[in-house]
Amino acid sequence: MRNISQRIGRSASGELVKDPTRLVETYPKVPLTVDCVLFGFEENVLKVLLIRSDLQVFDGLWSLLGDNVLDNEELDDAANRILKERTGMSDIYLEQVRSFSHPARHPGGRVITVAYCSLINIQHHQLKILDHELHWHDVQSLTQMAFDHFEILTYCNQWLQKRIQEHPLGFNLLPEKFSMRELQNLYEAILNQQLDRRNFRKKFASMGLLIDVNEIENDVPHRPGKLYKFNFEKYEKNKRNWIGIDF
């Protein structure tokens, strides 16, 4: 093991490094991938888009949609590329969640991966299905996956549960015009928890971020609900920076 001075890139004599390129060439290199946790919402159930693992050791198991990071490609770009390749969609909510680096997480050797979360309206996209290996899975029914992907999925699911309570991500999973019931179903699916209908509506009403479009549902076998749009402009203007110690 080199000593500290060398490892942090400082010469022992204390003089400045003039050629950073040569310095970087001395760094160990690691295979790096991005794994996308693509969440969707269908039939009031939270889904995740998975592919059957192509590794024999994981025969029959499902895995997240991942790929190598290309040379000089930003991680965000890699994630967007995967999303585009699989769903045909761009300009979609997509966010880095965290890295996973256990040395034995990949059976082929050391591979570090960065997990990204995305929320996709299942209706709005055409899956780029190369074969029958791509599938929307119920999140709740999964128990085992290839690699450490179940751990990653679990982490991202919890991350999403927290995130959706503080940011209006959910609207990406809904049609542009949606009913209160659809919105509540979405929150209940993601939070995996029943919510009080009146208080839920009251909460969103008090935020003043829903626009009543003066239309009603037309394909339901019961009294139709009113339709709303989310007021993204108003939200962006008034983003709060909250103070509230709470643990």
Place this chain on the structure above:
Amino acid sequence: MRNISQRIGRSASGELVKDPTRLVETYPKVPLTVDCVLFGFEENVLKVLLIRSDLQVFDGLWSLLGDNVLDNEELDDAANRILKERTGMSDIYLEQVRSFSHPARHPGGRVITVAYCSLINIQHHQLKILDHELHWHDVQSLTQMAFDHFEILTYCNQWLQKRIQEHPLGFNLLPEKFSMRELQNLYEAILNQQLDRRNFRKKFASMGLLIDVNEIENDVPHRPGKLYKFNFEKYEKNKRNWIGIDF
């Protein structure tokens, strides 16, 4: 550019991969570092531990404490190693925040870094000062740093502001026994905001997580305050999983 099937590691014929090691060998490799944002607290000011950059292009600028990730080293381990090397401390709060991957973020070429945050009690450790290049900096007074480290610091600072309101991190920055004033000073320094004294105390009192140790300050030039310990055991038992849509 290879086609999708190849890039995701699947053979064109659709058969399973039997040798994952050979597969991984085909992945591009990237130099990977960890940068630690070591926050401290002294004289009621939030500080960050920085080192003077050793690159000539950044002459005079300060940078975070970073290092390469070693072969088969977990990212968490790399961060802990850096922390240990610099401060002599282990078993310290340390958490991954996010990765930064702009292709031009390092003048020596493509280097991806993973940022970690740590909170250190400045009194409790001995800086491993090799020379005079290591320094506790006021966070508020920084405007420019080497690499993208100012961006990383800003991100971590915001991350910390949010985190400390939901998790009891702050106690790592205080002595084991502390006064309410010290606790409030800490929150005010991190949140960069004045807080109402009575409401602050009421808030912490209502959480029931502070243990009155029946001692008082003895080195202050005014009426001494009572000292408290944080009840970590009780906190661990009662960790809340909160529901509260709010944006």
Place this chain on the structure above:
DNA sequence: TTTAATATGTGTAAAAAATACACATCAATG
């Protein structure tokens, strides 16, 4: 056309939490 089924739309009372705000007390200093 009537009835049953089902989901929508709405309000209020009670409890809990957040906020604003003032004065007596204690210890040290001169």
Place this chain on the structure above:
DNA sequence: CATTGATGTGTATTTTTTACACATATTAAA
């Protein structure tokens, strides 16, 4: 012993959260 400077405490007000029930609109079936 008076001054200085911080501690310790309570209450009234407002806001937010929670629990909870009934009339209404539409479809589908009788």
